[in-house]
Amino acid sequence: MRSGSRWGTRESAILNGDGRAGRLLAKASLPLVIGACWLLATRIGIDGIERQPTYLYTTSLLLAVGLYGSTYGIDLNELRGDRRRVLLAVTVGVLLKAVLIGIVLLIAMGQPLALVLGVAVAQIDPLAVASIMGDDRLSPRVKAILASWASFDDPVTVILTVYAAAFASGFLGLSAPTQQGFTASDELLSYGATVGANLVFALLAILGWRVLARWRALRAGLMLGLAVVAVWQFLALGVAIAGLAVRPAGLGKILPRVTRWALLIAAGLLGLLLARGVDLGLGVVLGIAAFGAQIVAGVLLSQGLPRPDRVHLALAQQNGITAIILALRMETQHPGVAAVVGPAVVVTNLIHYVANRFAEGRRTSRHMAG
DSSP states (O other): OOSSOTTHHHHHHHHHOSHHHHHHHHHHHHHHHHHHHHHHHHHHTOOOGGGSTTHHHHHHHHHHHHHHHHHHTOOGGGGTTTHHHHHHIIIIIHHHHHHHHHHHHHHHHOSTHHHHHHHHTOSOOHHHHHTTTTOTTSOHHHHHHHHHHHHHHHHHHHHHHHHHHHHHHHTSOOOOGGGTTOOHHHHHHHHHHHHHHHHHHHHHHHHHHHHTTTOHHHHHHHHHHHHHHHHHHTOHHHHHHHTTTOOOTTHHHHHHHHHHHHHHHHHHHHHHHHTTOOOHHHHHHHHHHHHHHHHHHHHHHTTTSOHHHHHHHHTOOOOOHHHHHHHHHHHTTSTTHHHHHHHHHHHHHHHHHHHHHHHHHHHHHHHHHO
16 A cells, blocks of 8 residues: 555655755744734734635635645545545544534534534645655555545535534524525525535536547646636535546646645635634634544544554644635634634644654653663
8 A cells, every 4th residue: 555645745845845944844834824914914904805806716716726636646546445444534534523523612602603613624634644744653554544534524524514504504593694584494405506516517527537538628628617617606526526537647746836825825814814803712722622523533433553553543633724715715604713713723733743742752762661
């Protein structure tokens, strides 16, 4: 079994840079960009970007890039030995994590919005996972599981976020400006139609890619047109599914950089939104809850693996591009989401760093003692 996705090694090099200093800089870039844009917005008074006509299209494009990047590099052969485990992780595991996080946050804030926030951070960031694929302390098996888990749970999270928002709005009374006058059944039917449109889009993209293989110019034109439609109609899930089959030659060389830039742009937009205020308390609770939920899911889903692999999976929670962009999208309907998700992303990633260093230190100490 190979130790990572097809572009995981290349992306790892890009994200890590050359040596320890490059790795530290890559890990620090996300909070640095968020902080710099927050400072800029507070200094010159930038406000209301989520009301700009291009905002939704920008976030749609960023999410499409992130989800396509997460599924493009998956080598399906990697899943032969652990496909059942990965399938459970991205379905039952993601749902379990979302429920656990939502319950903790619901207790803390007492609002239905907690369920939506729980789903938004229930996934593992594929960029962050790609950045540790060169770590020799991870076994080839756990690398393959983590790469596939992180890639597949992003589109699943997008679906769950859609339905969580509908459930919270229609059944629990969470109101939003764009949802007034709609019943719960209207919301669910609308979102069901959206999921269907995504599946149709993915089917058209995959069929077009295969049927037009001999006519490269025509195929390229069709893919470009479909990409425009996907951004226009927010068909990010369809883009993610298409990424399993639509893989232009040579794209793997530039896709990691494009995805990295998408993450940094999303971080910049988040920083601008955070200038209106940061809910640090709830953000810390959300970040801790996300990491704790991964420990529960990781322990349950890693039965039968060696102990070091179980520890790595239990401590694997990191958030990044998908959580940030979902927060950006939800901000238009539920103001204040970004104020909670922003610090939660930083807290989760900080806990990940500390917990994994601590676990590795204990493992090293045991080996030396033995």
